[in-house]
Amino acid sequence: MLYRESGQYKTTYSADQAIFTIPQDRVFFALMLLVAFVGIPLVATDYVYTALLIPFLCLSLAALGLNILTGYCGQLSLGTGAFMGVGAVAAWNIATRIPDLNLLVVFALAGMITAAVGMFFGLPSLRIKGFYLAVATLAAQFFLPWLFVKWGWLTNHATSGVITAPHLNIFGWEADTPLEKYLFALGVVALLALAAKNLVRSNPGRQWMAIRDMDIAAEIIGIRPVVAKLTAFAVSSFYIGVAGALYLFVYLGSTEPDGFGISLSFQALFMIIIGGLGSILGSFLGAFFILLLPIFLTRVPPMLGFDLSTAIVAHLEFMVFGALIVLFLIVEPHGLARLWQIAKEKLRIWPFPY
Amino acid sequence: MSSVTEKKIGDVLLKVENISLSFGGVKALTDISFEIREHEVLAIIGPNGAGKSSMLNCINGFYHPQQGTITYRGEKRKQMRPHQAAKQGIARTFQNIALFKGMSTLDNIMTGRLLKMKAGLFSSAFYKGPAEREQIEHREFCERIIDFLEIQAIRKVPVGRLPYGLQKRVELARALAAEPTLLLLDEPMAGMNLEEKQDMCRFILDVNDEFGTTICLIEHDMGVVMDISDRVVVLDYGRKIGDGVPAEVKNNQAVIDAYLGVQH
Amino acid sequence: MAFFFEVLIGGLMAGVMYSLVALGFVLIFKASGVFNFAQGAMVLFAGLFFVGFSEMGVPTWLSLLLTVAVMVVLAGAIERLVLRHLVNQEGIILFMATIGVSFFLDGFGQTIWGSNVKQLDVGIPTDPIFLMDGDILIQSFDLWAALVAGTLLASLVVFQKTRTGRALRAVADDHQAAQSVGIPLNVIWIIVWAIAGLVALVAGVMWGSKLGVQPAIVGLALKALPVLILGGFTSIPGAIIGGLIIGAGEKLAEVYIGPFVGGGIENWFAYVLALGFLLIRPQGLFGEKLIERV
Ligand SMILES: Nc1ncnc2c1ncn2[C@@H]1O[C@H](COP(=O)(O)OP(=O)(O)OP(=O)(O)O)[C@@H](O)[C@H]1O
Ligand SMILES: [Mg+2]
Numbered sequence: 001m002l003y004r005e006s007g008q009y010k011t012t013y014s015a016d017q018a019i020f021t022i023p024q025d026r027v028f029f030a031l032m033l034l035v036a037f038v039g040i041p042l043v044a045t046d047y048v049y050t051a052l053l054i055p056f057l058c059l060s061l062a063a064l065g066l067n068i069l070t071g072y073c074g075q076l077s078l079g080t081g082a083f084m085g086v087g088a089v090a091a092w093n094i095a096t097r098i099p100d101l102n103l104l105v106v107f108a109l110a111g112m113i114t115a116a117v118g119m120f121f122g123l124p125s126l127r128i129k130g131f132y133l134a135v136a137t138l139a140a141q142f143f144l145p146w147l148f149v150k151w152g153w154l155t156n157h158a159t160s161g162v163i164t165a166p167h168l169n170i171f172g173w174e175a176d177t178p179l180e181k182y183l184f185a186l187g188v189v190a191l192l193a194l195a196a197k198n199l200v201r202s203n204p205g206r207q208w209m210a211i212r213d214m215d216i217a218a219e220i221i222g223i224r225p226v227v228a229k230l231t232a233f234a235v236s237s238f239y240i241g242v243a244g245a246l247y248l249f250v251y252l253g254s255t256e257p258d259g260f261g262i263s264l265s266f267q268a269l270f271m272i273i274i275g276g277l278g279s280i281l282g283s284f285l286g287a288f289f290i291l292l293l294p295i296f297l298t299r300v301p302p303m304l305g306f307d308l309s310t311a312i313v314a315h316l317e318f319m320v321f322g323a324l325i326v327l328f329l330i331v332e333p334h335g336l337a338r339l340w341q342i343a344k345e346k347l348r349i350w351p352f353p354y
Numbered sequence: 355m356s357s358v359t360e361k362k363i364g365d366v367l368l369k370v371e372n373i374s375l376s377f378g379g380v381k382a383l384t385d386i387s388f389e390i391r392e393h394e395v396l397a398i399i400g401p402n403g404a405g406k407s408s409m410l411n412c413i414n415g416f417y418h419p420q421q422g423t424i425t426y427r428g429e430k431r432k433q434m435r436p437h438q439a440a441k442q443g444i445a446r447t448f449q450n451i452a453l454f455k456g457m458s459t460l461d462n463i464m465t466g467r468l469l470k471m472k473a474g475l476f477s478s479a480f481y482k483g484p485a486e487r488e489q490i491e492h493r494e495f496c497e498r499i500i501d502f503l504e505i506q507a508i509r510k511v512p513v514g515r516l517p518y519g520l521q522k523r524v525e526l527a528r529a530l531a532a533e534p535t536l537l538l539l540d541e542p543m544a545g546m547n548l549e550e551k552q553d554m555c556r557f558i559l560d561v562n563d564e565f566g567t568t569i570c571l572i573e574h575d576m577g578v579v580m581d582i583s584d585r586v587v588v589l590d591y592g593r594k595i596g597d598g599v600p601a602e603v604k605n606n607q608a609v610i611d612a613y614l615g616v617q618h
Numbered sequence: 619m620a621f622f623f624e625v626l627i628g629g630l631m632a633g634v635m636y637s638l639v640a641l642g643f644v645l646i647f648k649a650s651g652v653f654n655f656a657q658g659a660m661v662l663f664a665g666l667f668f669v670g671f672s673e674m675g676v677p678t679w680l681s682l683l684l685t686v687a688v689m690v691v692l693a694g695a696i697e698r699l700v701l702r703h704l705v706n707q708e709g710i711i712l713f714m715a716t717i718g719v720s721f722f723l724d725g726f727g728q729t730i731w732g733s734n735v736k737q738l739d740v741g742i743p744t745d746p747i748f749l750m751d752g753d754i755l756i757q758s759f760d761l762w763a764a765l766v767a768g769t770l771l772a773s774l775v776v777f778q779k780t781r782t783g784r785a786l787r788a789v790a791d792d793h794q795a796a797q798s799v800g801i802p803l804n805v806i807w808i809i810v811w812a813i814a815g816l817v818a819l820v821a822g823v824m825w826g827s828k829l830g831v832q833p834a835i836v837g838l839a840l841k842a843l844p845v846l847i848l849g850g851f852t853s854i855p856g857a858i859i860g861g862l863i864i865g866a867g868e869k870l871a872e873v874y875i876g877p878f879v880g881g882g883i884e885n886w887f888a889y890v891l892a893l894g895f896l897l898i899r900p901q902g903l904f905g906e907k908l909i910e911r912v
Contacts, residue, residue, distance in 0.1 A: 013489075013493045017490070127900045128896055130710045135846075138840070142886035143889065150879060196479075213455050214455070220439075220452075221466050221468070221528065222441055222468065225437075266717070266721075269717070273714060315726075316729065318724050319721070319722050322720065322725060325717065326699070329711055330703040
């Protein structure tokens with residue numbers, strides 16, 4: 001009986017267009033934020049931050065970026081890894097070449113550079129669709145990491161080829177401990193997720209979805225496909241670029257610039273398929289799921305008395321991911337996010353079946 | 355039949371001259387000329403494959419005829435993309451429903467309204483302020499269309515789940531959201547039952563009356579055509595074989611032959 | 619000049635190997651409109667089973683037969699478990715599903731057979747052959763590969779003329795029409811996927827003999843994608859010619875441009891070539907241009 005909307009009437013369009021139209025949802029969401037910003041820091045250990053929460057935040061942001069392009073605008077990309085690399089390398093260059101620049105500005109610039117690169121590789125989308133485009137994004141995926149390595153200027157001719165992130169300094173606040181890094185990442189991700197939600201519920205989002213659902217009709221009602229697709233590439237790449245910068249600065253610390261390979265691209269794609277294509281929440285759920293599954297696979301079989309070698313676990317992981325992708329596409333293409341929504345609808349009318 | 359006395363048919367809005375269109379070897383249209391006048395309801399009829407849809411596609415810039423010219427509001431058009439035609443006030447519906455399946459009714463209609471909306475990336479991302487105000491202002495307009503077409507109950511339903519007849523209605527709503535000057539309807543009543551057809555006729559006439567929208571529609575149901583159109587153009591095998599007021603066209607021998615399937 | 623030809627021939631021969639993978643893609647795409655990302659994984663899968671049986675001491679001909687059986691069962695399983703449930707879905711969904719299949723097969727094959735490199739020797743000679751008074755060196759293996767590809771192509775062409783082959787083409791042209799004529803779609807799909815599985819087996823044996831059977835084959839097989847873009851998704855000759863162009867192009871680029879940019883361009887050259895090509899001729903060399911309608 002707690003989760004009901006009867007008796008709640010929306011009297012303005014503004015209220016009807018809010019992100020959470022039901023007060024209980026709003027309360028729930030506020031609680032989630034409270035847990036994320038206050039609750040978790042009270043209990044979590046450094047291991048949880050570094051092994052789970054920080055990569056979760058970075059990859060959620062990348063998945064969110066990919067979801068904007070693939071889930072909302074219908075343009076499939078297998079270049080997410082490379083674009084994260086662009087963001088990381090760009091942020092590293094800006095931060096080391098202009099040491100006093102505010103870190104938030106660094107991230108924003110890195111995002112914009114990635115957006116430009118993303119738009120460039122998105123140009124073929126103006127002429128081709130679907131899997132053709134996926135092949136075109138593979139060009140980015142193989143070309144860009146090569147460029148990071150071969151173009152010495154990008155890594156300041158470091159002999160080891162390794163780039164190491166500088167200290168995080170945000171308006172004088174030094175984020176050094178895992179907790180501080182986590183809070184920083186959380187802040188960035190929360191802000192960008194809100195902006196993404198706003199985008200997809202207003203004009204840009206409708207343009208993207210129109211192109212996704214029926215591009216011919218979209219053009220006939222006056223949407224310019226060029227504009228819609230390229231803004232999707234730009235916004236998506238911006239998010240992925242920032243995610244890449246975060247990935248290097250708060251998670252990896254240092255990396256070889258060609259570490260942004262195709263497996264990251266697939267990981268991000270799996271996150272949005274399992275989490276839910278065309279759902280902001282789904283990007284987070286998918287990232288969480290994809291990160292937890294390997295941990296689950298390494299931890300659980302030994303508890304049940306099966307001793308699996310790491311190689312076998314790695315192969316099993318492939319199998320499980322592959323099977324899950326197929327399963328979700330068949331059973332629930334809108335992924336975990338849709339399951340969550342169905343659960344809520346059930347709760348809303350509980351205890352009646354419908 | 356709409357009474358001629360109160361209805362003001364205006365100047366030529368769109369003029370089609372000597373249009374020919376072919377796909378490879380198939381001649382879809384051959385040397386077609388006709389006019390659409392302001393505020394009128396013009397019907398294009400003809401047997402299957404006559405080239406009716408292709409004609410609409412030429413008018414809104416989706417197909418580019420090899421020959422001939424189209425003059426809209428006194429301006430001769432060069433090769434034009436569909437979105438440019440939309441900007442000039444030409445909206446349309448499709449023979450095979452072309453709604454945005456993943457979106458709700460309301461979102462579909464709001465998408466039809468995009469041409470009138472300005473908020474860009476940054477203000478939309480921020481949302482509060484101008485973008486929100488704009489959303490609300492245009493939402494009010496779309497709600498008027500929703501009331502007008504009596505689809506209040508399905509506002510939030512994803513259009514993919516709607517029955518066929520309602521989908522056709524939502525498509526009309528989406529086209530109306532752009533406040534078009536010229537509305538092209540490709541078989542708006544195909545596959546509907548009698549009651550739905552009557553509703554649709556009423557909506558089309560109301561749009562024409564209340565907003566003064568010029569309408570060009572394709573329809574197979576001769577009863578409907580005779581009832582609601584001011585003028586009829588008849589196509590057969592890509593050629594124009596008749597053009598005139600309904601009564602005239604009905605008695606035209608060439609038209610009768612075409613419909614009875616006389617050998618050419 | 620002789621050096622140029624040597625590089626060119628080496629490239630063309632490498633291209634033949636890409637064509638072998640691309641052929642499988644085209645077969646499936648033509649018949650079912652499914653863009654089968656898993657073709658590369660199927661190559662590894664077939665190769666692993668073949669080597670696996672051989673290593674167990676099974677004679678080559680029997681291993682071959684057994685692997686054929688495995689690939690037919692696989693085709694049936696894919697139809698039953700995946701395709702059947704996604705019939706009317708959009709292309710992009712099916713494509714993503716085949717990515718899932720690809721990962722599954724990749725993991726499954728390695729779970730059974732392990733992930734170490736397995737040498738494969740089916741008796742294809744590997745001694746070098748010298749042409750033009752010893753100026754040009756080519757591997758006899760490469761010639762064999764070309765021969766195998768040619769034979770495969772010829773048998774596919776012959777197959778297309780058979781009753782089943784014609785049925786396949788009817789399905790390719792129009793699913794509904796084919797169904798109304800009474801060709802069961804499921805059966806057709808299983809046949810097509812089984813044939814693609816056999817093509818994968820041939821590719822797996824060839825790739826395996828050259829490089830050893832190893833997981834890296836899946837990544838290499840990805841190069842079949844730019845081949846398809848060049849050749850057109852629906853054209854069997856396109857797959858062959860596209861493969862040759864890509865193979866020759868990337869070898870020549872590596873040798874003549876590579877030194878100026880630090881080498882390693884073989885990894886991306888094919889994709890960038892395909893990308894450029896997409897901008898000029900999206901339907902590929904031999905693909906048909908579609909006019910959309912509403
Ligand atoms: N995109 C296209 N590619 C090839 N041929 C086309 C295309 N569009 C239309 N045609 C051909 O042009 C001719 C006219 O088609 P059109 O769709 O305009 O007919 P129609 O009068 O709308 O018929 P119907 O009543 O069946 O809707 C047909 O022969 C059709 O096959
Ligand atoms: Mg038509």
